[in-house]
Amino acid sequence: MSPDALVGHFVGASALILVAAHAAGWLARRLKQPYIVGQLTAGIALGPSLLGSVAPDAYDALFPAGIAPALTGFAQFALVVFLFAVGYELDLTVLGDRARTAVTVALASFVVPMAVGSGGALLFREQLADLGMPRDPSPSMVVFAGIALSITAVPVLTAIVRENGLSRTVPGVVAVSAAGLLDVIGWTVLAGTMLDGDGSGHALAWPWRAVLGIGFTALMLVAGRPLLRTLLWGTRTRMEPSLRLALLIGFALGSAWVTHSLGLHVIFGALLAGVVVPREEGGTLDPDLVRPLHDVSSLLLPFFFVVSGQSVALNSMDSTGWLVLAVVTVLAVTTKIGSGTVAARLGGLGRDDARTVGVLLSARGLTELIALNAGLQARLLSEPLYTVLVFMALATTLLTQPLLHLVGRLATPEPARTPEPARTPDAPHPHPQDGTTPTPVADLG
Template sequence: MNPDQFQSFFIQIAVMLAVAWLFGYLMKRLAQPIVLGEIIGGIVLGPTLLGSFCPDVYAMLFPDDKAIVTGMAALLKIGLLFFMFAAGLEVNLVHFRQSKKLIAMTSFCGGMLPFALGFVMVMLFPTFWGQTDRLFLFALFMGTALSISALPVIARILMEMDLIGSRIGMTVMTSAMVTDWFGWILFAFLLRQLGHGDAEEGVVTTLVLVLGYTVVVLGIGRWIVLPVMNNSRLFKDWPGGLLSFVALLIMLAAVGAEKVGIHAFFGAFLVGMAFSQGHDPEQEKTINSMIQPFALTFFAPLYFVSVGLKANFSSQLDVTLCSLIFFVACFGKIVGAGLGARFGGMQWREALAVGVGLNARGAVEIILASIALEYHLIDQRIFVALVLMAFLTTLLSSVVLKYLLK
């Protein structure tokens, strides 16, 4: 990039961060998840509002310059890696051993019902979605998108309500971890199918490669890397070196994921998941206090503002499609997880609270939709509907959960 392009690139970053801070602060004052404010900021800054009412200003801030667009895309992809590493750190399956039946029933029902509804509604009405080829893969994607939850957003809501250590909080968090782990595996499988086509490799081969890579990364991280780090004074006496080493592992796992044919984000997520189990408390504190804040306060705001910049709600908003996706997502997750928690031994009001808590899609849903858009599996119309669903389900969970647990 030349000096003028660098200047425009840095102005974009500054404006995106400023908008993310402003609208994030407003959401915080309204006791809502900050990520909602960041998405709203992107919508205001993007083609929906600024591009429609002040096209000259929008064109000046976001010029159609290949070098700038490429540079911003690279920065956002790096940010996504660190965000997914931070999300992986939230996965802790210790609670599963404490309430196996409750977690198993909640995870299974809360994952299977929305997945089945999403899959079936695509297969029964393919023309409604505008899908002719790759219908089966698109149906798998919609099932995955509706079954997954937003672990970081749910954790933030429960922390704000001081419920993270309660029975309901642990059930919601652990069930979300289990469901999301299977969801990410299925999504990684889908991305490999999209990247390599249907002819060269069969479904079984692809699934074996995805699961095999998962086992390899988790095994190396848990049984080789972590013991070395826990017993090395180099990492204990040099926090900066520890963070550099973790960043190196994230990049290597991302490269390996791309080589296998999976999206790089999945490798970063697996590294975070490996680090969440059996890590030295002091090193874990260092990683959490330095990598997570930077990932969640610099990279994440940029990424979620960029989501608003991608979506054009003024021209791509399909009310019927948005209403259908929102209704099916809420019905499948709340009813499925609620019944699972009830079968697992909870009272009806507690079970309903678990279902409502797991209904928050938030950041994770938007990441799935963004990557699916990048791979041309969905169009702008479906992308806008999924972003709106993620926004509304997160808002609904935050408001209703507070009412249920008064």
Template structure:
């Protein structure tokens, strides 16, 4: 019953903090992250009696971690399902150069920063890290854009039918696929036993992808075509089973469970959208929404802001600066050079600089692999919060300056061609 009480407390606190941050016009993820930090050693743990340890002892955390992992898997499944290859193909000419810069610039700056940080953070728990793994991982972590949070911000600012909104969604979707692919290589490098082990992980991963695309996807499409209204109440259960089994498969291969959940979302049928949305997506999305607060608290228990002092505070500022320069500058500058308006370029850069929950998932992978110590993990979490929190207020200022929107070709609201809903 201790686990049940702990989850109940988490849901109450997270709900209260989310409502507070919504009054400040911040996305829900900022409130969720803040709630996790408040319940961790950074705030609650500083009070007399070490309340964090009392409320969340070590034996409880293992149970919470299992619940949190299921929430993350459902979240990644929805992210994969939301990915639209058609939207990426539709904007590949106009977004190609900007997207390459949006990935390459933060990744290059991130790898340079990682190389500079390696002498100070290259040993975790007394174990020296491989320089290549550390550098490549930090480069990936710096290049993330959170697609679900981005879509929510775009909708709130009524940009979903503008050129900027469409480009941002297409580029963020492509970001996700490339970032997960590179991260899978990093995980394989860290977990594989030697060069031969790494090769085997890659071979098994390629076989897994082939089976998912050419066997599982057709079977899912066939099953959906045969499923009638009588099957509607039961469709969510086999879908959830598929997510978990796919996640288990990739975990066994050696490329982390999150990739299996994301890949299962990618191969989900796009036909029968009404049936699948009401019978599968909405139930699993609601279940993920209930479980994700546990993930944020588990993350918050690993964040210790009291360690961010002296040199580590300067490192945190440097990480935030590199993240903003790489993503915001790496998008806004090439967008302006390609002919986009100044305001449109700034808006696109601000949108792509949003990291949100996706960044936390990546950071937790790094923490579980032993690539980050508590200090660097805490600094990276602060970067994720700052880059996400700054998006809405700066967008509001930029769009206010650009009014009326009808005079800005990149921000003009065109007739809607599709609807997008996201958490």
């Protein structure tokens, strides 16, 4: 195929991807589901399993093999910009006086699913062998199985919290704070797993790559923020916002290239670059940076969903695959909700607030998909198991909103109170009843 023909195919495929993904996202939102669910569904539908099976000629015409590198390049670029924004917005100072509860919830909702996932990979390795996994999985494969059950999608969770009016409630703040900590823990463990599990072959052994990765991280944390503040924020009055944005995205791409060269993944460099970018005075986010980052990433992320959908193999889903999907989905939901709820209850939250926290933490969405793609590229997953886990991520995200409604219906109604006589200034104020949902943050001082 000539270069001109490839360009034409790429332009046509790009038009279809953007329109289909954003239309599906709009439809998902109309159905009270996260926008990302519709985009992920569209990406799978445009892959070989559905479009390729129903209309193979149309699929070959729309997505010839020659445009695959260009689609992958757009997908990786979108991923870098998206995770750069996630790293920039990551703010653990939101914990405040709820730090102890959030840390307890984060640790519990990571450790319990991690243990269940890793243990399941060892106990059911014979069944997983039917899905293309080795009968004697490597330690990295076992750990990655635990990570797959431990992830919470911060962007999706934040959107659900905002759309349900939970932003200024105790369960909303605790869930978002715990999810931020979970991000830090999960990406750190995943980075170590990727160093040992990358199957592409590197000249340096993984211990050396680990040392270089730690050194690069330390350099970025120590020198990156002061350097950026001096070069970009110090000359802010003389630098156009568009130029500063371009330089920062270039900085994120360079950081992603370094971590990719070390055998990690572009996602780690992008996150790290976002974390070290300085904020405004008082720790606020720069709107001239956040807004265009969101615009660019939301526009181009459909390419990532389509590239991810190319590896979803529905024709590999036999009875074993569907059984594994059912088991994995049940474990993913119950371990997250159960551990998050118990930890929140132990942290002092009421029963209904604790249930809300547990349900919110079960949303996986885009973050899970990013980790699964990294694991597939590092050969920690087979394509059939990747397909199972993609559908698990979709199912757990779809279930979050209905489960929130169920928690609301099961909430203990606030008991009716008889009118109280007027209190004198010295009379003590009655304490609120435990178990109401949700508890406003302001009521906790």
